[in-house]
Amino acid sequence: MRTPQTTTTLDEQPISVRVKLAAAWTSLMFLYAYVDILNFFTPGVIDDILAGKVFEFDLSQTFSTAALTLMSVPILMVLLSTTMPAPAARITNVVVASLYVPVTAFNLLGESWLAFYGLGVVLELILLAFIVRYAWTWPRAVSATASDRESVRTHQRA
Numbered sequence: 001m002r003t004p005q006t007t008t009t010l011d012e013q014p015i016s017v018r019v020k021l022a023a024a025w026t027s028l029m030f031l032y033a034y035v036d037i038l039n040f041f042t043p044g045v046i047d048d049i050l051a052g053k054v055f056e057f058d059l060s061q062t063f064s065t066a067a068l069t070l071m072s073v074p075i076l077m078v079l080l081s082t083t084m085p086a087p088a089a090r091i092t093n094v095v096v097a098s099l100y101v102p103v104t105a106f107n108l109l110g111e112s113w114l115a116f117y118g119l120g121v122v123l124e125l126i127l128l129a130f131i132v133r134y135a136w137t138w139p140r141a142v143s144a145t146a147s148d149r150e151s152v153r154t155h156q157r158a
Contacts, residue, residue: 020134021081021093025074028127032071035107035120042113055110070103086138093135097128104128 039045052059077096081089104124111117 017134017138018082018089021089021131022078024127024131024134025077025081028124028131029071029074029078031120031124031127032074035117038116042116074100090135090138094132097131097135101125101128 048054049059054063057063073096077093080092083089084092104121108114108117108121
Protein backbone atom coordinates (compact mmCIF):
# COMPACT_ATOMS: atom_id res chain seq x y z
CA MET A 1 0.00 0.00 0.00
CA ARG A 2 1.31 3.40 -0.98
CA THR A 3 1.22 6.32 1.43
CA PRO A 4 0.43 9.71 -0.12
CA GLN A 5 3.35 12.09 0.10
CA THR A 6 2.85 15.63 1.25
CA THR A 7 4.63 18.52 -0.32
CA THR A 8 5.23 22.10 0.73
CA THR A 9 4.12 23.41 -2.68
CA LEU A 10 0.65 24.91 -2.56
CA ASP A 11 -1.82 24.10 -5.28
CA GLU A 12 -2.35 27.19 -7.45
CA GLN A 13 -5.82 27.02 -8.92
CA PRO A 14 -6.47 29.41 -11.80
CA ILE A 15 -8.90 32.20 -10.95
CA SER A 16 -11.40 33.20 -13.60
CA VAL A 17 -11.45 36.76 -14.92
CA ARG A 18 -15.02 37.07 -13.65
CA VAL A 19 -13.96 36.32 -10.07
CA LYS A 20 -11.01 38.72 -10.32
CA LEU A 21 -13.32 41.48 -11.57
CA ALA A 22 -15.94 40.84 -8.87
CA ALA A 23 -13.21 40.84 -6.21
CA ALA A 24 -11.74 44.10 -7.49
CA TRP A 25 -15.17 45.82 -7.58
CA THR A 26 -15.87 44.52 -4.05
CA SER A 27 -12.51 45.81 -2.82
CA LEU A 28 -13.24 49.18 -4.42
CA MET A 29 -16.57 49.38 -2.61
CA PHE A 30 -14.89 48.57 0.73
CA LEU A 31 -12.38 51.37 0.11
CA TYR A 32 -15.14 53.84 -0.80
CA ALA A 33 -17.04 52.90 2.34
CA TYR A 34 -14.07 52.97 4.71
CA VAL A 35 -12.74 56.28 3.39
CA ASP A 36 -16.20 57.79 3.90
CA ILE A 37 -16.58 56.24 7.37
CA LEU A 38 -13.10 57.30 8.52
CA ASN A 39 -13.79 60.78 7.14
CA PHE A 40 -16.37 61.23 9.92
CA PHE A 41 -13.39 61.48 12.32
CA THR A 42 -12.00 64.49 10.46
CA PRO A 43 -12.53 67.58 12.62
CA GLY A 44 -15.53 69.62 11.48
CA VAL A 45 -17.06 67.00 9.17
CA ILE A 46 -19.87 66.02 11.55
CA ASP A 47 -20.60 69.69 12.26
CA ASP A 48 -20.85 70.36 8.50
CA ILE A 49 -23.16 67.37 8.04
CA LEU A 50 -25.36 68.54 10.93
CA ALA A 51 -25.43 71.98 9.24
CA GLY A 52 -26.62 70.32 6.02
CA LYS A 53 -23.38 70.40 3.99
CA VAL A 54 -21.16 67.72 2.45
CA PHE A 55 -18.07 69.17 0.82
CA GLU A 56 -19.63 72.10 -1.10
CA PHE A 57 -23.02 70.43 -1.58
CA ASP A 58 -26.22 70.98 0.34
CA LEU A 59 -27.60 67.81 1.88
CA SER A 60 -30.87 67.08 0.14
CA GLN A 61 -32.81 64.23 -1.37
CA THR A 62 -31.20 65.11 -4.73
CA PHE A 63 -27.69 64.88 -3.24
CA SER A 64 -28.46 61.57 -1.50
CA THR A 65 -30.06 60.11 -4.65
CA ALA A 66 -27.07 61.17 -6.76
CA ALA A 67 -24.63 59.69 -4.23
CA LEU A 68 -26.59 56.43 -4.09
CA THR A 69 -26.69 56.24 -7.88
CA LEU A 70 -22.97 56.90 -8.10
CA MET A 71 -22.17 54.13 -5.62
CA SER A 72 -24.77 51.69 -6.97
CA VAL A 73 -22.85 51.32 -10.23
CA PRO A 74 -19.75 49.67 -8.69
CA ILE A 75 -22.01 47.60 -6.46
CA LEU A 76 -23.93 46.34 -9.50
CA MET A 77 -20.67 45.69 -11.34
CA VAL A 78 -19.94 42.85 -8.90
CA LEU A 79 -23.11 41.11 -10.13
CA LEU A 80 -22.76 42.12 -13.78
CA SER A 81 -19.13 40.95 -13.95
CA THR A 82 -20.20 37.46 -12.96
CA THR A 83 -23.47 37.14 -14.88
CA MET A 84 -23.22 39.00 -18.20
CA PRO A 85 -22.01 37.21 -21.32
CA ALA A 86 -18.22 37.53 -21.54
CA PRO A 87 -18.09 40.03 -24.44
CA ALA A 88 -20.62 42.34 -22.76
CA ALA A 89 -18.95 41.96 -19.34
CA ARG A 90 -15.57 42.78 -20.86
CA ILE A 91 -16.68 46.00 -22.54
CA THR A 92 -18.85 47.06 -19.59
CA ASN A 93 -15.97 46.65 -17.13
CA VAL A 94 -13.54 48.61 -19.34
CA VAL A 95 -16.03 51.46 -19.88
CA VAL A 96 -17.36 51.72 -16.31
CA ALA A 97 -13.92 51.48 -14.67
CA SER A 98 -12.58 54.11 -17.08
CA LEU A 99 -15.48 56.45 -16.29
CA TYR A 100 -14.86 56.03 -12.56
CA VAL A 101 -11.25 57.27 -12.80
CA PRO A 102 -12.28 60.97 -12.91
CA VAL A 103 -15.05 60.30 -10.37
CA THR A 104 -12.45 58.89 -7.99
CA ALA A 105 -9.94 61.68 -8.64
CA PHE A 106 -12.66 64.28 -7.91
CA ASN A 107 -12.57 63.16 -4.27
CA LEU A 108 -9.23 64.97 -3.82
CA LEU A 109 -10.64 68.40 -4.67
CA GLY A 110 -10.67 70.78 -1.76
CA GLU A 111 -9.59 68.22 0.82
CA SER A 112 -7.29 69.37 3.61
CA TRP A 113 -6.24 65.84 4.60
CA LEU A 114 -4.34 65.05 1.39
CA ALA A 115 -2.34 62.14 2.86
CA PHE A 116 -5.55 60.37 3.94
CA TYR A 117 -7.58 61.11 0.82
CA GLY A 118 -4.54 60.75 -1.43
CA LEU A 119 -3.91 57.23 -0.15
CA GLY A 120 -7.58 56.34 -0.60
CA VAL A 121 -7.68 57.72 -4.14
CA VAL A 122 -4.39 56.04 -5.12
CA LEU A 123 -5.64 52.66 -3.87
CA GLU A 124 -8.98 53.13 -5.65
CA LEU A 125 -7.18 54.07 -8.90
CA ILE A 126 -4.97 50.98 -8.62
CA LEU A 127 -8.08 48.82 -8.30
CA LEU A 128 -9.69 50.56 -11.29
CA ALA A 129 -6.50 49.95 -13.30
CA PHE A 130 -6.62 46.26 -12.38
CA ILE A 131 -10.26 46.12 -13.49
CA VAL A 132 -9.44 47.69 -16.86
CA ARG A 133 -6.43 45.38 -17.28
CA TYR A 134 -8.30 42.19 -16.33
CA ALA A 135 -11.19 43.05 -18.63
CA TRP A 136 -9.00 44.27 -21.50
CA THR A 137 -6.80 41.14 -21.42
CA TRP A 138 -9.72 38.73 -20.98
CA PRO A 139 -8.51 35.47 -22.58
CA ARG A 140 -10.05 34.54 -25.91
CA ALA A 141 -11.69 31.17 -26.48
CA VAL A 142 -9.57 28.79 -28.52
CA SER A 143 -11.45 27.52 -31.55
CA ALA A 144 -10.85 24.09 -32.94
CA THR A 145 -9.11 23.85 -36.32
CA ALA A 146 -10.42 21.66 -39.11
CA SER A 147 -7.82 18.98 -38.30
CA ASP A 148 -8.87 19.02 -34.62
CA ARG A 149 -12.53 18.51 -35.60
CA GLU A 150 -11.56 15.66 -37.96
CA SER A 151 -9.56 14.03 -35.16
CA VAL A 152 -12.61 14.19 -32.87
CA ARG A 153 -14.85 12.66 -35.57
CA THR A 154 -12.33 9.85 -36.13
CA HIS A 155 -12.28 9.01 -32.43
CA GLN A 156 -16.07 9.12 -32.27
CA ARG A 157 -16.38 6.61 -35.15
CA ALA A 158 -13.90 4.22 -33.56
